[in-house]
Amino acid sequence: xxxxxxxxxxFHLRRFEPGKDRExxxxxxxIPLTPGMTVLDGLWKVKELSAPSLAWRxxxxxxxxxxxxxxxxxxxRLACNTQIAELKSDVxxxxxxxxxxxxxxxxxxxxxxxEAHRELMPYLLRNDAAEQEDPTREYWQSPHELEHYxxxxxxxxxxxxxxxxxxxxxxxxxxxxxxxxxxxxxxxxSRDAGxxxxxxxxxxxxxxxxxxxxxxCSQVCPKGVDPAKxxxxxxxxxxxxxxxxxxxxxxxxxxxxxxxxxxxxxxAAPTRTVTGT
Amino acid sequence: MxxxxxxxxxxxAGAVILILLGMHMAIxxxxxxxxxxxxxxxxxxxxAERATSLFFTVTYVLLLGAALYHGFYGFRNILFxxxxxxxxxxxxxxxxxxxxxALFAFGTWxxxxxxxxxxxxxx
Numbered sequence: 289x290x291x292x293x294x295x296x297x298x299f300h301l302r303r304f305e306p307g308k309d310r311e312x313x314x315x316x317x318x319i320p321l322t323p324g325m326t327v328l329d330g331l332w333k334v335k336e337l338s339a340p341s342l343a344w345r346x347x348x349x350x351x352x353x354x355x356x357x358x359x360x361x362x363x364x365r366l367a368c369n370t371q372i373a374e375l376k377s378d379v380x381x382x383x384x385x386x387x388x389x390x391x392x393x394x395x396x397x398x399x400x401x402x403e404a405h406r407e408l409m410p411y412l413l414r415n416d417a418a419e420q421e422d423p424t425r426e427y428w429q430s431p432h433e434l435e436h437y438x439x440x441x442x443x444x445x446x447x448x449x450x451x452x453x454x455x456x457x458x459x460x461x462x463x464x465x466x467x468x469x470x471x472x473x474x475x476x477x478s479r480d481a482g483x484x485x486x487x488x489x490x491x492x493x494x495x496x497x498x499x500x501x502x503x504x505c506s507q508v509c510p511k512g513v514d515p516a517k518x519x520x521x522x523x524x525x526x527x528x529x530x531x532x533x534x535x536x537x538x539x540x541x542x543x544x545x546x547x548x549x550x551x552x553x554x555x556a557a558p559t560r561t562v563t564g565t
Numbered sequence: 566m567x568x569x570x571x572x573x574x575x576x577x578a579g580a581v582i583l584i585l586l587g588m589h590m591a592i593x594x595x596x597x598x599x600x601x602x603x604x605x606x607x608x609x610x611x612x613a614e615r616a617t618s619l620f621f622t623v624t625y626v627l628l629l630g631a632a633l634y635h636g637f638y639g640f641r642n643i644l645f646x647x648x649x650x651x652x653x654x655x656x657x658x659x660x661x662x663x664x665x666x667a668l669f670a671f672g673t674w675x676x677x678x679x680x681x682x683x684x685x686x687x688x
Contacts, residue, residue, distance in 0.1 A: 455646070458646040458647075458648060459645065459646055459648060460648065490569075491567075491568060491569035491570075492567070492568055492569075493567075493568050495568055495569065497568045497569065497571075497572040498642065498645075498646075523572070526569050527569070527572070527573045527576070530569055530570065530573055531573070
């Protein structure tokens with residue numbers, strides 16, 4: 289954030305203090321724009337100069353943690369991943385992600401999203417509980433099998449897709465693109481055997497059937513994930529399953545233990561410099 | 566489970582409509598260009614001939630059923646996006662089902678009764 293200020297930009301921020309404000313309102317703050325400044329940097333500057341009570345979520349500052357999803361100039365984006373210069377405007381309007389209740393200022397209540405996510409069991413479901421609890425080897429998976437779900441595994445659960453989805457906006461029963469995309473990510477993982485269990489949830493009213501394929505979720509995803517595609521593939525899988533046409537496969541088996549000669553010239557770990565308890 | 570089944574039927578009905586409506590367009594509206602079904606598909610004799618054909622009767626009933634199901638399922642989705650409560654959703658389901666079945670019964674009766682009517686009028 290160092291550098292000579294280029295100009296002044298106005299942060300047009302949605303403020304809401306529960307218990308104090310009856311409704312959210314907008315407030316303007318002028319800050320000096322420096323080269324490379326992101327919206328997140330700008331929020332820190334506003335907090336430093338004018339609004340110490342301003343609240344938002346952020347953590348990694350590098351588009352990995354998914355904490356700082358916000359509505360920036362009308363589009364859900366990551367504040368840390370959006371440079372003010374790329375907005376091509378002297379006014380930066382920042383609000384909390386739509387389609388969620390507001391906890392405070394720019395902090396949305398993401399609990400409904402994570403509850404739907406949890407309900408769809410976003411983890412490997414297998415019958416070998418002992419192996420999963422105490423792994424002895426890896427599950428075997430080919431690069432081709434990895435390609436089936438790889439792009440969906442880039443999801444950082446920022447909620448931008450949920451904020452952009454017109455169906456989430458109108459139907460509270462709909463699970464939404466993030467949970468559905470992640471359910472498909474595990475359903476299409478060759479190591480997983482949980483399709484039948486997830487199907488119980490997905491075949492009902494909260495499943496992918498309400499999706500209008502507007503595609504906004506894929507447009508706004510900051511990680512380039514295509515949840516709309518995941519939802520269409522999921523529909524295909526579920527319908528083929530209903531018609532008994534879905535190819536069933538056993539989950540990936542354990543990989544063979546590596547065999548060969550153990551190298552003896554591997555350098556030893558350095559001596560500990562800190563001794564802990 | 567129910568939503569998956571309803572949606573699957575919705576897609577199947579869409580495929581049926583695509584084929585049968587394509588046939589309808591080819592016979593009724595594009596015949597001047599295609600010339601596949603005689604010179605005057607809209608003339609009374611042609612209409613009466615189709616009405617007495619078992620193939621067309623079955624086709625009409627199938628198209629009616631598919632179109633009603635497809636349309637009413639879509640309408641149900643639109644109504645559900647207004648976020649009605651569980652009781653109202655149930656009422657919508659029952660109401661649309663009854664209305665759809667009534668329209669289907671009426672249309673089916675019309676398609677089946679058409680040969681007799683055509684014969685009577687045609688003498």
